Amino acid sequence: MDCLGSSLLHPPFREINFSVIGQYVDYLVEEQGVKNIFVNGTTGEGLSLSISERRRVAEEWVTKGRNKLDQIVIHVGALSLKESQELAQHAAEIGADGIAVIAPFFLKPWNKDVLINFLKEVAAAAPALPFYYYHIPALTGVKIRAEEVLGGIQEKIPTFQGLKFSDTDLLDFGQCVDQNRQRQFAFLFGVDEQLLSALVMGATGAVGSTYNYLGKKTNQMLEAFERKDFSSALNHQFCIQRFINFVVKLGFGVSQTKAIMTLVSGIPMGPPRLPLQKASREFTDNAEAKLRSLDFLSFNDLKDGNLGACS
Numbered sequence: 634m635d636c637l638g639s640s641l642l643h644p645p646f647r648e649i650n651f652s653v654i655g656q657y658v659d660y661l662v663e664e665q666g667v668k669n670i671f672v673n674g675t676t677g678e679g680l681s682l683s684i685s686e687r688r689r690v691a692e693e694w695v696t697k698g699r700n701k702l703d704q705i706v707i708h709v710g711a712l713s714l715k716e717s718q719e720l721a722q723h724a725a726e727i728g729a730d731g732i733a734v735i736a737p738f739f740l741k742p743w744n745k746d747v748l749i750n751f752l753k754e755v756a757a758a759a760p761a762l763p764f765y766y767y768h769i770p771a772l773t774g775v776k777i778r779a780e781e782v783l784g785g786i787q788e789k790i791p792t793f794q795g796l797k798f799s800d801t802d803l804l805d806f807g808q809c810v811d812q813n814r815q816r817q818f819a820f821l822f823g824v825d826e827q828l829l830s831a832l833v834m835g836a837t838g839a840v841g842s843t844y845n846y847l848g849k850k851t852n853q854m855l856e857a858f859e860r861k862d863f864s865s866a867l868n869h870q871f872c873i874q875r876f877i878n879f880v881v882k883l884g885f886g887v888s889q890t891k892a893i894m895t896l897v898s899g900i901p902m903g904p905p906r907l908p909l910q911k912a913s914r915e916f917t918d919n920a921e922a923k924l925r926s927l928d929f930l931s932f933n934d935l936k937d938g939n940l941g942a943c944s
């Protein structure tokens with residue numbers, strides 16, 4: 634199973650600092666073992682960027698990632714169908730490997746057919762690019778079950794390649810896999826703290842914010858799962874959970890992800906864009922202490938005697 638964790642982009646804000654994207658690519662590949670990238674998604678604040686910024690960010694990742702990354706999927710979802718189509722076309726022109734689209738979330742589709750009609754129009758703007766539906770109901774407010782959306786989707790969208798599932802409903806996720814076993818769909822799971830459960834259900838990959846800095850750790854879990862060493866895989870997942878559980882209690886989201894990524898990688902991610910607020914110093918200090926106690930900041934340099942360590 635090709636199941637490397639993909640990473641999300643943090644454009645270094647408030648004005649985008651394009652100059653660090655090359656360094657970012659190298660960091661992900663060399664330090665985290667992440668070679669598949671999902672650009673302009675939730676963590677990358679794609680919906681807070683202007684269309685021209687989104688185009689530029691996508692171009693920069695494709696250019697800097699050439700011959701280094703395996704897959705670059707660009708999120709092109711937008712409230713305006715026209716803008717979404719423009720971004721889809723642009724992704725094809727610059728040589729991206731795929732596009733993904735969330736459900737429009739202001740004037741919302743009220744049933745599966747309406748949602749698929751929207752997705753179909755976007756996919757048609759890039760007829761040669763693999764298409765992913767990005768299911769993230771907690772943020773879009775579109776609660777149509779992914780399992781329903783997948784029913785017959787390939788007949789409507791011939792380029793349909795798979796699902797990026799960012800929700801905790803494992804019944805829905807499991808049924809997406811179960812009902813489409815004969816098809817070669819990709820099932821990319823997006824709740825990092827539950828990835829192992831999703832692998833058991835048939836996830837073929839993962840897209841998540843924490844792979845930016847826990848990519849290496851997550852790859853260890855994927856490798857253990859692959860060799861059917863479920864006890865090790867569970868240990869890795871529990872370690873990751875210990876960290877996520879800790880930061881969730883402090884208040885964890887896109888801003889905090891940026892702060893942690895800056896801390897771990899040394900690459901300045903910059904503050905988030907309004908309406909998000911920069912993570913507090915207190916958060917960063919606490920997160921750093923936790924990362925250290927779990928040995929997540931020193932993979933190659935394990936400290937003796939750290940009983941809580943996870944490496």
Ligand SMILES: CC(=O)N[C@@H]([C@@H](O)[C@H](O)[C@H](O)CO)[C@@H](O)CC(=O)C(=O)O
Nearest residue numbers: 641674675676799823824825840841842
């Ligand atoms: C709501 C949210 O931001 N979810 C994250 C997760 O990676 C999440 O940060 C992680 O599981 C910790 O809860 C991803 O699913 C988001 C994502 O894939 C994206 O940035 O497009």
